[in-house]
Amino acid sequence: MDVLVEPPLQPLLRLRTQPLAGQWPPGQPWVGAWQWLTTGSPLAAHRLAERLCRRLSLVLALVLALPALPALASPGLCVGPVCADEFSRSALYHWQLSLRVNDQQGHRERLVVDCRNGALSPQQGLVERGYAGAVARRACRLAGGGNG
Numbered sequence: 001m002d003v004l005v006e007p008p009l010q011p012l013l014r015l016r017t018q019p020l021a022g023q024w025p026p027g028q029p030w031v032g033a034w035q036w037l038t039t040g041s042p043l044a045a046h047r048l049a050e051r052l053c054r055r056l057s058l059v060l061a062l063v064l065a066l067p068a069l070p071a072l073a074s075p076g077l078c079v080g081p082v083c084a085d086e087f088s089r090s091a092l093y094h095w096q097l098s099l100r101v102n103d104q105q106g107h108r109e110r111l112v113v114d115c116r117n118g119a120l121s122p123q124q125g126l127v128e129r130g131y132a133g134a135v136a137r138r139a140c141r142l143a144g145g146g147n148g
Helices: 030-039 042-065 129-143
Strands: 077-079 082-089 096-103 108-114 119-121
Touching (some): 077 129
Antiparallel strands (some): 082 096
8 A cells, every 4th residue: 555645845845825924925026016015914014114114224323333434545645555745845945845744544744855865854753754755755756856
């Protein structure tokens, strides 16, 4: 005698013909969302509205909670992590160039560079002097002053 036993996964593989309350009907495009909401149950529309509000509030909270990140570099002349802007030439000593340098950590300084020999003043500060010197030499070359 043959007994047909239904495999245990067979009930799980059957497709639903009707959506559960609050679920989007299968095969329906998003274009028909309003029609489905108006013809569906009010509970489904309420749940969908709740989900949308929760997601929008989460996105808004994330956007407002993230601190405004400072710009990594100012527009201007950059070498490595150090950038310079606000260039000006001395009226009295044409070989001197004044510039403002800043790095990615937010340190800012105003430097004076002697374009004849590339000497920086002040010689020590918060901004790394190797990169600051490279920026200053490049600024001197672009300004056309001095031997450097």
